[in-house]
Amino acid sequence: MPLRLSTADTGFAAAFYTLVNARREADADVSRDVAAIIGRVRDNGDAALHDYTLRFDRHDLEESGWEIPKAERVAALAGLDRDLRAALELAADRIATYHAAQKPEDRDHVDAAGVRLGARWRPVDAAGLYVPGGRAAYPSSVLMNALPARVAGVPRLTMVTPTPNGEVNPLVLAAAEIAGVDEIFRVGGAQAIAALAYGTGRIRAVDTIVGPGNAWVAEAKRQLYGVVGIDMVAGPSEILVVADGKNDPDWIAADLLSQAEHDPTSQSILLTDDAAFADAVAAAVEARLATLSTGVTARTSWEANGAIVLLRSLDEAAALSDRLAPEHLELAVEDPDAIFAAIRHAGSVFLGRHTPEAVGDYVAGPNHVLPTGRRARFASGLSVLDFMKRTSFIAxxxxxxxxxxxxxxxxxxxxxxxxxxxxxxxxx
Amino acid sequence: MPLRLSTADTGFAAAFYTLVNARREADADVSRDVAAIIGRVRDNGDAALHDYTLRFDRHDLEESGWEIPKAERVAALAGLDRDLRAALELAADRIATYHAAQKPEDRDHVDAAGVRLGARWRPVDAAGLYVPGGRAAYPSSVLMNALPARVAGVPRLTMVTPTPNGEVNPLVLAAAEIAGVDEIFRVGGAQAIAALAYGTGRIRAVDTIVGPGNAWVAEAKRQLYGVVGIDMVAGPSEILVVADGKNDPDWIAADLLSQAEHDPTSQSILLTDDAAFADAVAAAVEARLATLSTGVTARTSWEANGAIVLLRSLDEAAALSDRLAPEHLELAVEDPDAIFAAIRHAGSVFLGRHTPEAVGDYVAGPNHVLPTGRRARFASGLSVLDFMKRTSFIAxxxxxxxxxxxxxxxxxxxxxxxxxxxxxxxxx
Known part of the structure; x- marks a missing residue:
């Protein structure tokens, strides 16, 4: 069973404080290993990449090939199921359109003192995109990370991805082709991040590195922050659903599980002002878990990190939500804009009963790379600005x-x- | 003597590569010490701050007082020389005006598919401003770091500054008062950064921390990046001056020295297409060094890190400048806009013969907190955006x-x- 709290309980403040501050991020002590890998790649370049790939991904880059050739991407796209291709292209179109409006405007004017002042935005010369191998290799993630760089006008977009035992995911290759990735190297892990940051004989250095990865990849990005630009430090995914009693409990259960199925460390929290509805959602979650093919992961997440919080009134929702500063906030209520107006901290907000969070993961348009772990207090989702920089000027x-x-x-x-x-x- | 290079020399490419990649940043191995300090402040709060302040700054916070009272700031401002106060107020006005135009606009529209999409910007709840003690305590730095937060609408701005032996710099207090800082604590070093990130009994946690500091402060910010937002990793200051032979060599010498006097690790580089002018500038630098009160520092910087590069043509300037991606780029030429149009990477650009970089340090308006060490390839100067975050939404x-x-x-x-x-x- 997930945690059950009620704002009417005397112990609520302390229990909610514990929920807000619970750390779900793995404390993997990888920083020394990562520093050693980075040092070896910086000093030995391709030879280090070759060794690490043999050791961790069990294939010899001299045989499997360092690069995935353009023809292989084109073939992956051509071989795609027609509906799936249409879905990827719809997603790419909508993501590109939404992000195009983020392009900043230059300034250049002369003020009252006769001083000419301005600012000019330019894209970085090259961006690196990390794409995990195996289970977590998502084509939607390729689109969400690559398209803002393309929209920014980045001239070179280099993708790196581990291919365990030499195997690649054709969906990921098709997405890379749609997104206009320029080159793809078969390397992963901290060694791939180091190669992108410093450059090697075969892989040219980039200026900014984005994309999700495991603890080694995340730590390598953190250690190389400053040598290159990086996107945000990312933690486990999370959703906060604010729902009144007029929702279909099964819809809300599905939304909570859509986050829980990502990873055992994911978190799904429901805030509702209706006790009977809370029970109905809990029952609907159980019913869905019984047949869900990702049920083992989802149940682990839901029971370890899930929570249902009963409110005395929906007026309490905004303040509690801001304490959590959730990555995803769903407002399944009659007047979602009223609550949204009071919200200060959230990565992305889903307004109304017909906006399940998952549409934002794929096709709505805004980026699905969002601040987690209360970082929406100070950070934003990935955008075109992450691939551009501003030069101020004075005359x-x-x-x-x-x-x-x-x-x-x-x-x-x-x-x-x-x-x-x-x-x-x-x-x- | 600084390095002298000429693009006409056969060894130029290799020599310039060495110049571009020379690391001037101290490799102080402080990361273990800083991790220990952060851990102690997180676990023991004010008791740890009290101990560290006694040890490093040699005063007892229970006697000297944890906070610098508002009255002391007001008195510092009232006691300021009239011209100096007017100069600080002019600077504050111009900085605030320039930054006000950086405030981003919200979006909210319904697209052709009937999907409502948007993005909303909000300030962080609280920002922390680190101000070094001693020699490097600059009132201009207080204005440049605090005013963008104020313009962003940050409700609480908390300043921390070490007061070695209990002493404070009245100019810094006056600048804090002009900039509208809300509270000032007498703590510094990595322990102050940890206190701002985690909060203690006396110091409330903030969401974003900015401001310059020594290697311990910089490392603490790097380690706490993700717990809070931070500004850029900062390295030694640098200027690249592109000048034709029609400049007064003494003006250009003064500009080169304005950067060299900051720190022995600062860097000043001149690119010119006129060999006689290059010699004249070198001579003028020597003449100025003879009487400059900061001459010891400036000479160390100029001789260790300075360079004069002779170009065959000013057409070579933009590409060489982009390799360096300088923090400050001065274009003291007949048609500065022509070169500026070809520049991709620079923190701030100073156009024409009458725009010495130092006006940008104080009163021009754009921020003087700028990316150093080739980070202008991917990073921008401090701005209002560093104190705000964006929430996307979908309906x-x-x-x-x-x-x-x-x-x-x-x-x-x-x-x-x-x-x-x-x-x-x-x-x-």
Missing amino acids: LDPASLAAIGPAAVALAEAEGLPAHAASIAVRL | LDPASLAAIGPAAVALAEAEGLPAHAASIAVRL
């Missing part, structure tokens, strides 16, 4: 320098930086 | 769910996620 003429320069001279002198002051004063 | 009705839902079902099934598929299918 003065003698008159505008005369207008603002003396103040800068005064401040430089007060800070004990005489050469700063001189560089202005000499021109006045 | 479907039965018709729009029917339009895009089946594609999501197909993709979920192909990815082996049946509960994802069911959460949509059950509503169709």
Whole structure:
């Protein structure tokens, strides 16, 4: 059974505090191993990649080939089931359209003091996309990570993916082809991240690395942050559903399970103001778990991390939700905008009874790479901005320098930086 | 003497590669110490802060006081020299005005498929501002870090600063008062960063931490990245000046020294197409160094890290500059916009002969917290966006769910996620 709480209980505050602060992230102590792998790839390049791939993925890159050739991607796309291809293309279109509106505008103007000021955005020269091998290799993830880079105008998009025993997932190759990935290397793990950050003989360095991965991949990104740009530190997935008693309990049960089936560390929480509805959802979850093919994972997640919180009123929902700052927030209520207006922290919000979170995972358009583990307090989902950077600029003429320069001279002198002051004063 | 290179030399490519990849950042191995400090502050809160402050800053917080009272800031501002106060207020006004235009716009629209899509920006609840003690305590830095948070609408801005032997810098307090800092605690080092990230009895946790610091502070921010948001990993400051022979060599010498005086690890590089001008600048640098009060630092920086590169043509400047991706790029040429148009990577650009970089440090308006060490390839200067986060949202009705839902079902099934598929299918 998942945790059951009620805001009317005297112990609620303490119990909810524990729920908010529970750490579900694996404390795998991989940082020393990862540092060693990074050092070896930086020093030995391709030879290190070859060795690690033989050891971890059990294939010899000289035989299986370092790159997955373009022809193999084209064939994977051509060989795709017609409906599946249409679904991938619809998803790609909608994702690209949503992200196109994120492109920032440049500024360039002259202010009242006669100072020309502005800012100019440019894409990074190259982006790296990590795609996990095996069970968690999702074509939707390829689209969500690659398309914002494409929309940003990144000239080169390099994908890396482990191919355990040499095997590749054709759906992932088809998605890479649709998304316009430029090259794909058969390497994974921390060694692939190091190769993208420093470059090797075969793999050119990139400027920004995105994409999900296991604890080694995540730690490699964290250690190389600053050498390259990275997307957010990602933790287990989570959903918070706020639902009144007028929902079909089976719909809400399905939504809770859609998150629980991801991983045993996933978290699904229901907030509702209707005790009978809470019981009905719990029963519907049990009924669905009985036949769900991902039921073992989903049950583990639901029983270990799930929670049903009974509210005295839906007015309590926004404040509790902000404490959790959930990755996904579903508002299955009569007037979702009223609650949404009071929400400060959430990765993505799903408004109303007909917006299951899973449409956002695939085809709605907004990115499904979202801040987890309360990071929506300060972080945003992946966007075009993660693949661009801003250069500010300033132009003065003698008159505008005369207008603002003396103040800068005064401040430089007060800070004990005489050469700063001189560089202005000499021109006045 | 600084390094002298010429693009006409046969060994240029290799020598420039070495210059680009030279690491000037201290390899201080502080990560274990910092991890221990963070752990102690997380576990013991104020008691740990008290102990570390006694040990490192040599004062007892119970006697000197944990907080610097509001009255002390007000008094510092009131006691300021009139011209200096006017200079700080001019700077604050111009910085706030420039940053106000960075505030992002929300989106909310219904697309052709009937899907409502949008994104909403909100400030973080609280931001932490680290201000170093001692020599590097700059009021301009307080303005540049605090004002973007204020413009973003951050409700609480908490400053931490070490006060070695209990002493504080009144200029810093005055700047904090002008910038609207809400509270200031007398703690510094990695322990202050940990306190801001986790919260203690006296210091409430914040969501994002910005501001410069020593190797311990920088490492603490790196280790806590993900627990809180942080600004960029910062390295030594640097300037690249592109100048033709029509400049006054003394002006350009002053600009090179304005960067060199910051720190022995700072870097100043001149690119010019005029050999006689290069010699004249080198001579002018020597002349200025002879009397500069920060001359010891500036000479160390200039001789160890400085460089003069002779170009065959100014047409070579943009490509070489992009290799360095400089923090500050000065274009002291007849037509700076022509070179600027070809630049892809730079933190901030200073256009023309009358725009010394130092005006950007104080009063121009754009932020002076900029990516260093080639990070302008992927990172931007500090902005209002660093204190805000975006929540995407989606709303479907039965018709729009029917339009895009089946594609999501197909993709979920192909990815082996049946509960994802069911959460949509059950509503169709």
